Structures are given as C-alpha cells and as structure tokens.
Amino acid sequence: MSKAHIPTYDICSLSMGKPAAEDVLVARFTDYLAAHQDIHFPHRHSFYHLACFTKGNGSHTIDFERFPVKAGQLYFMIPGQVHSWFFEGKTEGYVVNVSASFFNSFLQDAEYVERFPFFSGVSTEGVVQLPKQAVAVVAELFEKMLREIDGEEAYGHDMLRLLLMEMFIQVGRATRRGSAKQEAPHNYVLLRNFRKLVEQHYMQLHLPKDYAALLYVTPNYLNAFCRHMLGKSAGEIIRDRVLLEAKRLLINADISISTIAYQLSFADNSYFTKFFKKYAGITPEEFRKNIS
Structure with a gap:
C-alpha cells in the first residue's frame, strides 16, 4: 500500500x-x-x-x-x-x-x-x-x-x-x-440539521444526548425520530460516521493507529480497536492489510 x-x-x-x-x-x-x-x-x-x-x-x-x-x-x-x-x-x-x-x-x-x-x-x-x-x-x-x-x-x-x-x-x-411515505417538510429539516451537526462534531461528540442538546430535543425523541426516518438510532448514525472516518484514515499508512484513536477522541488505542472490531468485523490492522 x-x-x-x-x-x-x-x-x-x-x-x-x-x-x-x-x-x-x-x-x-x-x-x-x-x-x-x-x-x-x-x-x-x-x-x-x-x-x-x-x-x-x-x-x-x-x-x-x-x-x-x-x-x-x-x-x-x-x-x-x-x-x-x-x-x-x-x-x-x-x-x-x-x-x-x-x-x-x-x-x-x-x-x-x-x-x-x-x-x-x-x-x-x-x-x-x-x-x-x-x-x-x-x-x-x-x-x-x-x-x-x-x-x-x-x-x-x-x-x-x-x-x-x-x-x-x-x-x-x-x-x-418511489417512497412508501411522504414526510412533513420539517422532518427533513431536522434530519438535515442533525446530519450537519454530526459532520461538524463527530470527532469530539459520540453520544446522542450531545446532539439532542444542540437540536433542543430530548435524546429519546432524537433516537425515535432517526429510527422513523432512517431505520437507525441516532447513536448508530454517529457511530457509522466515526467508523467511516476511521477507515478513511487507516488507508494512510503514515498515520499510526494510536494517532487515529486520539484524533477520533477515543480514550486509548485499546478502546478504539475494540470499537472498530465490533462494528467493522476486523481489527484496524487487519483492515489496513486487506486494503493493501
């Protein structure tokens, strides 16, 4: 690679x-x-x-x-x-x-x-x-x-x-x-605002309650809303964005895995590795090897 x-x-x-x-x-x-x-x-x-x-x-x-x-x-x-x-x-x-x-x-x-x-x-x-x-x-x-x-x-x-x-x-x-349901316009506005906030803050904020506070809604409402609109919880959407960035960073072999963990605000390299393996199915090292 x-x-x-x-x-x-x-x-x-x-x-x-x-x-x-x-x-x-x-x-x-x-x-x-x-x-x-x-x-x-x-x-x-x-x-x-x-x-x-x-x-x-x-x-x-x-x-x-x-x-x-x-x-x-x-x-x-x-x-x-x-x-x-x-x-x-x-x-x-x-x-x-x-x-x-x-x-x-x-x-x-x-x-x-x-x-x-x-x-x-x-x-x-x-x-x-x-x-x-x-x-x-x-x-x-x-x-x-x-x-x-x-x-x-x-x-x-x-x-x-x-x-x-x-x-x-x-x-x-x-x-x-082709969609089975037609949503109210304000639902699309809320979804777009949530996704924009995730894009801005996913490296630092990993919990739905942080985004719920920024959107002036409760965490339970935000989770239910995301499940209704996308079939996923707010936590899953945040997690998917963090996982995607981890994959993008892992392609660059010059960046150590511990540096990536730090950039994505994980407490330590071990916690990041457990997170990545749980949701990607392989370790960061294995992902790097497969991409090469």
Whole structure:
C-alpha cells in the first residue's frame, strides 16, 4: 500500500484538455475515462461529482461500499468521499464535476443543493436507480449540458446552473415518488440539521444526548425520530460516521493507529480497536492489510 494520502482532485486537474474551468465540467463518460485512465484507483474530489450510466457493467465503490454498475443509474458524491471503480466492457454515460460554490451566485440559499437526499454524503443514498420513464428525461438534460458547455452562447454558466437544478429536481421527484411515505417538510429539516451537526462534531461528540442538546430535543425523541426516518438510532448514525472516518484514515499508512484513536477522541488505542472490531468485523490492522 502506498504511504501517500489518497489523492484529492480538483476540477482544474480533470479539465479534459480544454481551458481549465474552475467551477464546472460536463463530459461523456467514455471521453472522461479515456482522458483520466488512472482515476479508477481510490481517490477523493474537492467538488460534487455526478456520474450517470446508460450502459456498462462492473462495480463502483463509495466509502468502502460496493455497488453494481447498471444502466439508468446515477451516483451523487459530495466533496471528500472516497471512491473507485472497476468496469467490465464498455461503459457509457455522463459525468458532471461542479464546485460547491457554483450555485452561490445564483441561489439565495447557499445550502439549497444539500436539501436533496442524494447529497447527504451517505453512499447508499447517493446511488439512485432511475425509473424507466425518468431515464430519457435525465439523459436529455445531460445532452443539453454538453451542448451548453461546448458552445459559446451568452449566459452559458447560468444555463448550466438551470439545467443542473432541473436535473436535481427531476431525480428528486422520481425518487420521492418511489417512497412508501411522504414526510412533513420539517422532518427533513431536522434530519438535515442533525446530519450537519454530526459532520461538524463527530470527532469530539459520540453520544446522542450531545446532539439532542444542540437540536433542543430530548435524546429519546432524537433516537425515535432517526429510527422513523432512517431505520437507525441516532447513536448508530454517529457511530457509522466515526467508523467511516476511521477507515478513511487507516488507508494512510503514515498515520499510526494510536494517532487515529486520539484524533477520533477515543480514550486509548485499546478502546478504539475494540470499537472498530465490533462494528467493522476486523481489527484496524487487519483492515489496513486487506486494503493493501
């Protein structure tokens, strides 16, 4: 295993040979793969990464969870997620790389994009299998984006923003129609706020009561709410985030296991090892060996 960190790419480093655009890239997947043949190895992005498959087989791994590649499938990834892929045969589709700030000059609410469930940062929620009737609609939006980014019309970036927002809404509608239940809007707000707090504080705060206090609810309410919305307790969601970060850190062989335990606020290395083995099924040392 390399002792270097997992590489983190920015949009300019994946510019497809055109003048580097700092905010957005749209390309056909075959062209993207041909231009960047080394990016099937594990890596991160500093931007939002969208992949849509219209043809192909193989697997795509996001944050150590493997998904089979299928036609009509979209992958939504937020900055910082670790992913890699292994394709079998020819893979076709589209890819969009877009910076977190791309919509800031366009939307009054800078956090609007984060409201879509596929941008939660949870790998299973970021993989969307489109219903048949939605595939053609979404593919046409990607085609319009390609024409827009290759053209020289005025307000090109604004049109790309509109097309991306339409695509997010179309996918959001298609996935929500498939849900058995329709939740009240304030439930999604509370869930989003809880997840945001976990993302900010998971290294220091490991107990549901800490987050319940920040959200002005009781620990029992927070646990029941999370079970209702996600089928998991608040403690499980916090634990999953800590475990994910432990796996990400363990990939870098330069960081000792005791240092990782300290970074994640475990009392000692032994406690961290017990935690990791209980929930990952193997010790941190075994995980490192398997990844190599």
